[in-house]
Amino acid sequence: MEAGPPGSSRPAEPGPCLSGQRGADHTASASPQSVAGTELGRHPQAVAAVLPAGGCGERMGVPTPKQFCPILERPLISYTLQALERVCWIKDIVVAVTGENMEVMKSIIQKYQHKRISLVKAGVTRHRSIFNGLKALAEDQINSKLSKPEVVIIHDAVRPFVEEGVLLKVVTAAKEHGCSDYDLEFGTECLQLALKYCCTKAKLVEGSPDLWKVTYKRDLYAAESIIKERISQEICVVMDTEEDNKHVGHLLEEVLKSELNHVKVTSEALGHAGRHLLQIILDQCYNFVCVNVTTSDFQETQKLLSMLEESNLCILYPVVVVSVHFLDFKLVPPSQKMENLMQIREFAKEVKERNILLYGLLICYSQDDQKLQESLRQGAIIIASLIKERNCGLIGQLLIA
Ligand SMILES: Nc1ccn([C@@H]2O[C@H](COP(=O)(O)OP(=O)(O)OP(=O)(O)O)[C@@H](O)[C@H]2O)c(=O)n1
Ligand SMILES: O=P(O)(O)OC[C@@H](O)[C@@H](O)[C@@H](O)CO
Known part of the structure; x- marks a missing residue:
């Protein structure tokens, strides 16, 4: 120059x-x-x-x-x-x-x-x-x-x-x-x-x-x-409820913070017509972890995807969305849950057109605290790697932690 x-x-x-x-x-x-x-x-x-x-x-x-x-x-x-x-x-x-x-x-x-x-x-x-x-x-x-x-x-x-x-x-x-x-x-x-x-x-x-x-x-x-490194410095965890501090999404947020200590991890609820979340999108956060617990399988993820699609965020960089679902494998056989979750492949194909990379993550929700922590840690490692790699070949896949 x-x-x-x-x-x-x-x-x-x-x-x-x-x-x-x-x-x-x-x-x-x-x-x-x-x-x-x-x-x-x-x-x-x-x-x-x-x-x-x-x-x-x-x-x-x-x-x-x-x-x-x-x-x-x-x-x-x-x-x-x-x-x-x-x-x-x-x-x-x-x-x-x-x-x-x-x-x-x-x-x-x-x-x-x-x-x-x-x-x-x-x-x-x-x-x-x-x-x-x-x-x-x-x-x-x-x-x-x-x-x-x-x-x-x-x-x-x-x-x-x-x-x-x-x-x-x-x-x-x-x-x-x-x-x-x-x-x-x-x-x-x-x-x-x-x-x-x-x-x-x-x-x-x-x-x-x-x-x-x-x-x-x-x-x-x-x-x-x-x-990739520049756009991976911030993750927003989107919760499907506002009040509950014991929400498993907050546990995941804590684990993400300790596993990825160089990354800024924030959390936001989709309530209030998503006003705060909209601000995070405007501030150019390119990574979202959407936790679906209290609502039906993809309800929150779909709301988030619509907000992202309406914003201009995806024009310049691919945005990663990880749709997280919890399941106690002892109470419900994974096969039962899988059937619904397989829809993610179609959603992922659709939103890829708009430069959004959608992945699914099923985390084993155990009543045993230690086992739950281990699953959350495994989940955080998977999320970190999806965000870091931005692999188009894995979109629509349901990964299990
Ligand atoms: N006739 C040319 C040759 C080069 N450039 C530009 O000058 C910049 C730096 O040059 P260089 O790295 O040498 O690019 P190239 O000539 O494309 O590469 P190479 O020498 O390997 O062919 C590049 O942005 C290149 O596009 C240009 O505008 N007009
Ligand atoms: O050494 P290269 O041929 O790769 O590049 C030379 C020049 O294009 C480049 O260094 C200019 O920016 C400086 O004048």
Whole structure:
């Protein structure tokens, strides 16, 4: 990622920050540095980004260019766009794609509801693709919806984990710094190009370890693991009753808390028309454990699924729902219960279309405290693994603890 001015060597005067956009995704870029209140807040507009996305990904060794390779069924470039567009002071994002991938790119923008994106034709080299993006930003076209920026961030479309803090550092450096021997020594290609041919002053700023580029196939697996980890940090246990503290769902919640001590476990009842739960959904919790005890088999789970389907939560990431059912195997033979629970396969197939991964979990409810604890612990381990793996092949399966 580099910052440079489009056809001008004036220092940056970046735009105001309206940080904390509604619905902005916290998992995309969990930057601890909020830009609000920094110097960016004092200046009008002026930052744009150019994303070169016109390569063919030869080193990846697959037919699909790597920027369009799916991670959790969503193209890699969509994660990069998400990371950039949640930075409110970047006014325009110009993406350079090849003519043959223009329609693919348009459909990605539409499907994942990306905003502030313009497309230009890529060139035969990365630098030419960037140049085309810069030209679009520099042009004086009457109908152009692009505002002329004073600083342009150049960011590879295949670096999905860029954070607001590092973007801010780059933009500030573009504004403030000159060029040093150190920068020359450790310059990247773009930087060297700028130094050799432009009168632009340049500064190399330190990035974060997450800024690596997806280059080889193994990088796709690494990116997928990082994304899965980010969306697995919170679990909401949904109870089918509000008052009962001895509810077995609370016991499960306690066990989940002790088994998964790095994960935030909260609980919520579906009462009050699910208002609190709705807030949890809006706050982007991607994992739900729905405990069905006092109501009939899938009543609560179905209510939760409807709420999730109505929300926009599932557009960007697959949401995991584990429908938990308790059964005293000594009193009721599992086969009897199974018959009803088998419906889960149909539900799971339906909601998969909406990016919800539904799993079933039958926990042995023993009158013996020790045995019950053991089943709950086993249940918690299964839940943890379903959430961590997000395995589509296991949807609709009824697992037994
Ligand atoms: N003619 C090109 C070549 C590359 N890029 C983009 O530049 C970024 C970084 O380049 P690189 O990792 O080298 O991508 P590829 O050229 O696709 O990969 P490879 O070198 O393995 O073919 C990528 O987002 C890539 O799409 C581009 O916009 N136009
Ligand atoms: O070394 P690679 O060819 O993988 O990538 C080189 C460049 O595309 C990349 O590092 C730019 O982001 C910096 O100018």
